[in-house]
Amino acid sequence: MSIPYMTGWEGGAAAWYTGTVAAWAGLTFGAFSSVAGNQHRTLAGQGGNWSMLAGWGYNCLPGTVPTTSRWLNHWMKPVTPGTSALAVQFGRATVCQVNVRFLGNGTLELYRGSTLLVSLPGAYNPNLNHWLAVNVIAANAGGIIDVWLDGARINGLSGPGFPTFTGDTQQDAVNADWDQFGWGGNIAPSSAGVNSGGDWYVDDVFVTDAVTGRLTETYIIPIVPDADSAPLTLTPNPVVAHYLNVDEIPANDADYNGTSVSGDQDFYDMTAPPAGSAVLAINFNARATRDGALTHGEVAITSGATTVYSAAAVLPASPSYLDMQVISETDPDTGIAWTNAGVAAVKAGFRFTT
Known part of the structure; x- marks a missing residue:
């Protein structure tokens, strides 16, 4: 890395x-x-x-x-x-x-x-x-x-x-x-x-x-979920479009998507980065907790026909939360650096497991 x-x-x-x-x-x-x-x-x-x-x-x-x-x-x-x-x-x-x-x-x-x-x-x-x-x-x-x-x-x-x-x-x-x-x-x-x-x-x-070395002027531009994608098997609370429960910055605990079934997951379309921007990496962030038998969570990324999952993280019991951050420096679908168009089409998700 x-x-x-x-x-x-x-x-x-x-x-x-x-x-x-x-x-x-x-x-x-x-x-x-x-x-x-x-x-x-x-x-x-x-x-x-x-x-x-x-x-x-x-x-x-x-x-x-x-x-x-x-x-x-x-x-x-x-x-x-x-x-x-x-x-x-x-x-x-x-x-x-x-x-x-x-x-x-x-x-x-x-x-x-x-x-x-x-x-x-x-x-x-x-x-x-x-x-x-x-x-x-x-x-x-x-x-x-x-x-x-x-x-x-x-x-x-x-x-x-x-x-x-x-x-x-x-x-x-x-x-x-x-x-x-x-x-x-x-x-x-x-x-x-x-x-x-x-x-x-x-x-x-x-x-x-030393692989990346010194950066020239670089900026972090926040992008957020702006539409539901698929699969979409978590339960929204409150019952609205799923992405509306996870699109705020910073994240809050008032609304969320959850499940009691291992393997359930949600994916969301994301807002596009500014046109013409060169992409160094994407930092995917997810905030998760548990209140039942499911103990692990994975950040998911879909690009083109490829979906990848992060290593499963142990989730703390509610009311504590784990804020997961996964840095992706290459597009998993192409194996090379992210392009502006690739970021605009990326889907971010989360999966609960035992």
């Missing part, structure tokens, strides 16, 4: 991420909140964004993706230019691998643990939205940092010729990869002096490995 994680924050409130999403569950957040709108340079009105609100949090990537090199890509902008600061930290080793700080006055800083290595005044414009891409190569000696902003490498902060790190730059006891990143606060004991303050927007977050 070359894209182990992506989100555009369409899930809504902080509790949606901290309570149930596998990538975030059980991890610590400060005062984060969801903000309507976006922090894109273009595509006004699409998606949402996350406000840091002087808080902090960190993500643990789902699954195991063995690689020494990962990129963190996302949009960012201070809420209050001139006063806000944002720290982007990688790893939770005793001495954190790297901590890149964006000060509200346009200064960029690079910390190794709590030690300031580089300070670059005027490196970015705090009044604008920026596309950030940071690559960290974990190693016990010779760790590497590479920082890009709006498609250009930050000279003097990273890249060819920049000194490699020595000492412990690995993730805990694992030298093969880093699996956590954080925004805003100290998530490693030695970084207590590197906290950020102020409010920031972060939007359209992608983690990529």
